[in-house]
Each structure stands twice: as structure tokens, then as C-alpha cells.
Amino acid sequence: MKYSFFVFRVALLIGVCATITTDAAATNWDMMVLSRTPQVWRDPNRGVEGVEAIFYEGLAWKGEPTRVFAYYGLPEMEPGEKVPAMVLVHGGGGSAFIPWVRLWVERGYAAIAMDTCGCISSGGYRNHPRHEWGGPGGWGGFDQIDGPIEDQWTYHAVADVILAHSLIRSFGQVDPERTGVTGISWGGYLTCIVAGVDHRFKFAAPVYGCGFLGDNSAWLGTFERMGQVKARKWLGLWDPSEYLSKAPMPMLWVTGTNDFAYPMDSLQKSYRLAPSARTLCVRVRMPHAHGGPGENPEEIRAMADAILGDGAPMAEVTSTGRNGRDVWVAYEGCTPVTQAELNYTTDSGKWQDRNWQTIPATLDGANGRASAVLPDNVTVYYFNLIDERDLVVSSEHEILPD
Numbered sequence: 001m002k003y004s005f006f007v008f009r010v011a012l013l014i015g016v017c018a019t020i021t022t023d024a025a026a027t028n029w030d031m032m033v034l035s036r037t038p039q040v041w042r043d044p045n046r047g048v049e050g051v052e053a054i055f056y057e058g059l060a061w062k063g064e065p066t067r068v069f070a071y072y073g074l075p076e077m078e079p080g081e082k083v084p085a086m087v088l089v090h091g092g093g094g095s096a097f098i099p100w101v102r103l104w105v106e107r108g109y110a111a112i113a114m115d116t117c118g119c120i121s122s123g124g125y126r127n128h129p130r131h132e133w134g135g136p137g138g139w140g141g142f143d144q145i146d147g148p149i150e151d152q153w154t155y156h157a158v159a160d161v162i163l164a165h166s167l168i169r170s171f172g173q174v175d176p177e178r179t180g181v182t183g184i185s186w187g188g189y190l191t192c193i194v195a196g197v198d199h200r201f202k203f204a205a206p207v208y209g210c211g212f213l214g215d216n217s218a219w220l221g222t223f224e225r226m227g228q229v230k231a232r233k234w235l236g237l238w239d240p241s242e243y244l245s246k247a248p249m250p251m252l253w254v255t256g257t258n259d260f261a262y263p264m265d266s267l268q269k270s271y272r273l274a275p276s277a278r279t280l281c282v283r284v285r286m287p288h289a290h291g292g293p294g295e296n297p298e299e300i301r302a303m304a305d306a307i308l309g310d311g312a313p314m315a316e317v318t319s320t321g322r323n324g325r326d327v328w329v330a331y332e333g334c335t336p337v338t339q340a341e342l343n344y345t346t347d348s349g350k351w352q353d354r355n356w357q358t359i360p361a362t363l364d365g366a367n368g369r370a371s372a373v374l375p376d377n378v379t380v381y382y383f384n385l386i387d388e389r390d391l392v393v394s395s396e397h398e399i400l401p402d
Contacts, residue, residue, distance in 0.1 A: 029155075029197050034162040037170040041067065048123065050105060051098050056114075056167055058135055059159045062151055067133035068160045069121060070114040071096045073105040074173055084178035084308035085168045087201075088113040089161055089194075091185030091209070091290060092139045095121035095128040100295050107301060109308075110174045114164045116157035116190065125290055135160075139186050142222055145234050154238040157190055162198045169200070178202060178308040184294035185209055185261065189240055192270065195251065196243030203307045205252040205300045208288055210262045210270035211240030216351070218261040244273040252279045252303045256286025257343065263351035264380075264397060279303065279314060280394040282382065284343055284356045299391050315385050315393045318368075322398065328371040329383040329395045337385045339363065340370035344381040354380075374400075 038057040046053035051073045058066035077083055086104045088111060090097060096113040098121075104111035115121055118134020130137070136144060141153030149155055161181065169176035180203045183191035188209020195204040213219050214235045223231035236242065253271050257264060264282070271278050279299075287293040305311025315333035322328075331337065340361035347354040361372040361383060370383055382397040 029159060029162070031162075031198065034159060034198070035166050035200075037166055038163045040167065043069075046120070046123065047071075048098060051101050055133065056163060058133075058163065059150070059156060061135040061156060065133070066118070066135040066156070067131075068114050068116075068135075068163065069096060069119065069131065070112055070164060070167075071098055071101050071121065071123070072110070072112040072168060073101045074110050074171070075105050075108050077173060082173060082175040083108060083110050084180070084304070085110040085112070085171075085174045086304065087111075087161060087165050087168065087179065087181040088295075089116070089181065089183030089187035089190050091183070091187045091294070094125065094184070094187070094290050095119055096123075097121065097125065097290065097295075098123040099291075103295060107304075109304070110168055110171060112164045112168045114160050116160050116187075117153075140219065140222075140234075141238070142219075142226060142234060145226070145230050145237075149237065152238075154190075154193070158193050158197060161190055161194050165198060165200065176200075180204065180304050180308060182207065182300055183209060184290055185288065188262075189213075192240035192247075193238075193243045195247035195249060195274070196240075196245070199248050201249050203250045203252065203303055204247065205254060205303060207254045207294045207297070207300075208256075208259050208262050209240070210253070210255075210267045211242075211244060211273070212266040212269050213239055215266050215269075216263055217266060240270060241273060244270055245275065247274045248276055250277040250279070250303075250307060252281065252299060254281045254286075254297050254299060255283075256288065257282060257284050257345075257356045258352050258354065259286070259288055260352050261288065265351060268396060279316070280396065281392050282343075282384070282394040282397070283392060284358055298389070299393075302389065302391050314391050315387055317383075317385070317393060317395050320383070320395050320398070325374040326371065327374055327381065327383075327398075328369055329385070331368050331370075331385055331393070333368075333387070335387045335389060335391075337363065337365060337368075337370075338388050339386040341384045341386070342372040342374075342381060343384060344375065344378045346375075346377040346379055348379050358384075 043053040055067040119128040182205040188206035
């Protein structure tokens, strides 16, 4: 029998609630093992000036040893100096990217980017062939769900990220107590899980990726084709909603209003699960891509500088309120907010298809407050606060009652 998406989703969610504890508990990544420095093999033919190419030891797959391809770089530094480090996790169709490593090296960070699908990166954004020591291929590992947990893609991908973290923390030039992780799309998904497993990170910044993939994500059709039993098993094992409640570090959530893969309602449920401090950066119709859109948001750099260095933090939303059509947001911060805007939609239905509009909000910088009057027929709204560095901090979106 073929279920409609709506009926399938309701049945799926009921089933997930009954299986969460057993499945999630079965993963148990061994942090004692993953915290050890992995063995490394240099690859002198693929490195470029300032960026080294390596393989490092991964977990066994189907009883055989694996190696993980990666690029890393170190900034120029004084003798004896130790720098912070960033771990960079690519998304679907991607690999370890030289430009991404260089971006963070130029910012004064050590950086490592690994391939999570058993491939060798071309260095850029295309042509990533598999190699003979690779573990399971991505993405999601939906077709692997009947195999042993330790042979499935998400298990290995999360381990690959944690091992990269252990490796870069071992470098003499790196301060192991000042490290962060960011990932794009599937990499953002992995970042959410890693944040709940590897508590050595001091902050995490998922871009686009979040949990609750069984609600209305881009993979709902995949879950329908899998059938309820296998879909429930996958979600119980590998959905980030199983791990975010264990993430102790501050998190920055970067995304767009119309993201095709990870809709705003799932994002909100995800960031509300994490018990630590959260900062939102939600741009209207932010593109979904590697390269500039996913790698370059300055908010990620500002978060890293503030937590891992001596940079000024972004604004902090302290409260929001609504009285009829009058809405407001209160904030604190040492960097002046110079602009505020109200983003809203009058649409309902599929989040990815809603039309968002932006109008200026009234800014009262002296009192740390921005306000606006909702236009007619608004269904959802949120504020963006923009500081003098052009950095965006968003309030949580509010859905208005019918």
C-alpha cells in the first residue's frame, strides 16, 4: 500500500517516539578510542602551498581498515605560539576543499577538512573519486540501514569528523582547548550529531543542516520508499534530534528562509533541543551551496573569534514580544546594532515555497530594542538585527494563530 506523504509522516512520527531510546543508545561512539591521535600518511602529490594533503586512520569498515583523505593548513605564527583550530565538514556532493581550509588559515586559524565518503578530493568542488581504503559511501546511508551500525555511513562520517578533531588538537602549534566545528548541509547535519558526541569542541556552527528529517525535509520521499520500519530505524539511529540535547557548547545556526532541504520548523525544533546558548542567523532566501554561501558567512568567523579568541561577540536576543500587531525584540551586545528589519510571510503551507518580505523596523539602540507593526495577514515573522560589522542575528520566528 502506498501512503500519502501526510499519512506516512504521521505514522512515522508515532513509530519514532516508540523506538528512539533503544536505537539511539545503540550507537555509542567510543570517545576514548576516537580521542586518540590517528595514524597519518602524507600525500605529497595533492598538497599545495600552505595546505597539506594527508590520509589518516579511520574506523574499520566490514572488518577492513580504512583511511580518510583530508587537507589541513596552519597559519604563520611566532615560535611557541598556539592558535585556535576549525574542523570543516562538507555537504552532499562535496569533499575536503582547499579554498575552505585557506579561508580559515588566512583568518589565523589552523584548519582541517576531511572527506566523509571514502573519496579523494580534487581540492576544488568537483571530481572526487573513491579510493581503495574508503569506508561506506554517502549520503545518509539510507540503503545501509539493514547492516551493522558500525558499517553505516553516518556512524563513519561522525567518527571521521571526531578523528580529524583529535588529529588537529595533537599539533604542537594548536591550542587544543580552542577548537570549533562548522559544516554545510549534510555537513551541518553531521555537525549537529558531532556536537552531541564530542564535547571537546567549544562551539559548533551548522549551516542549513538540522534534525527532524522525518517531519517534512527533502528526504520525506526517501523515507516513504524505505517503509515505516526501516525509516523509523534510520531516524532513531541517525536523526540529529537524538543528539542535540547532549550538545553543551554554544551553537550558531546559519540558514535561509526557503532552504529546500531543511525547513524552518525543523530548524526551530532542533535549536530548541540544544541546552546551550544559541545564536540564529536566518537570511531571506539564502542560497544553499558550498563555496561562498555555505563557507563564507562572516557570522561564523565572528562567533569563532569571540569564543576562541578575543573578538567582540554578536548581539544577543534577550526577549521578544507581541501585542496584537505590535511586535518587538530586545537585545544586548557590545557592538552597536545599526539596523533592524522585520521579515514576514503571509503564506501558509510548504515552508520552502513561502514568499518572504522585508520591511525596516524601528531601532532604539539606546535601549536595545527594535519594533515594528505587522502588516495585514502575516502568518510568520521574525526580526533581523544587523550590527556595524554587517553581521546578522535573528530572533526566533513566530507562527501566528489563525
